[in-house]
Amino acid sequence: MKKYDNEYSESFRKYTVMTKMRVLLRLRVILKAVGLGEILTTGKVQSKQLMTGIVAALDDGGVLNEFCQIVTGKDDHDFLDEDAGVLMWIMYDFFGALYWQMPLSWRESIVKSVQDLVKVGQIAMMRSAGGMIPTTGSTASE
Numbered sequence: 001m002k003k004y005d006n007e008y009s010e011s012f013r014k015y016t017v018m019t020k021m022r023v024l025l026r027l028r029v030i031l032k033a034v035g036l037g038e039i040l041t042t043g044k045v046q047s048k049q050l051m052t053g054i055v056a057a058l059d060d061g062g063v064l065n066e067f068c069q070i071v072t073g074k075d076d077h078d079f080l081d082e083d084a085g086v087l088m089w090i091m092y093d094f095f096g097a098l099y100w101q102m103p104l105s106w107r108e109s110i111v112k113s114v115q116d117l118v119k120v121g122q123i124a125m126m127r128s129a130g131g132m133i134p135t136t137g138s139t140a141s142e
Contacts (some may be wrong), residue, residue, distance in 0.1 A: 012085030015072040017094040019101060026070045030063055067091075 002008065031037050066077035068087060072076045079087060099107060 009085065013085060013089040014082075014086055015068075015090055015093075017071045017090060017097060019075055019094065022072055023073075027067065030067055030070070034063060062117045072097070076078075088105065 028037065064087065065079045068090050069077060070077050073089060081088075099110060102110070
């Protein structure tokens with residue numbers, strides 16, 4: 001039986017990603033196609049836009065495969081044959097590396113968008129579970 005822990009998760013981190021300008025220029029077409037073109041020019045992406053872009057990328061296996069090929073430099077590899085964890089680590093590593101290279105103001109904007117996205121996801125999960133949605137606060141005392 002497999003042991004599911006952090007070490008297991010790290011085992012899916014098989015590829016190194018690149019954030020060179022040549023890579024970013026190749027990605028520009030893909031990011032524009034899924035509605036995330038602004039992330040490379042202004043760093044400003046609204047949470048709804050981010051969510052729509054992620055869904056669009058996941059909805060089109062060809063886009064997801066091409067993204068992974070570009071950022072890893074493995075143009076002839078079919079990433080759709082990989083485990084989901086491998087693809088998640090590629091995206092995590094790429095956007096994490098890109099994030100730390102951005103100016104502080106861009107990073108702050110992205111953090112805000114991600115926080116908004118998490119809130120939207122929490123509300124959607126609560127609704128789908130039939131739970132109540134708190135209007136203020138995050139604890140019973142608030």
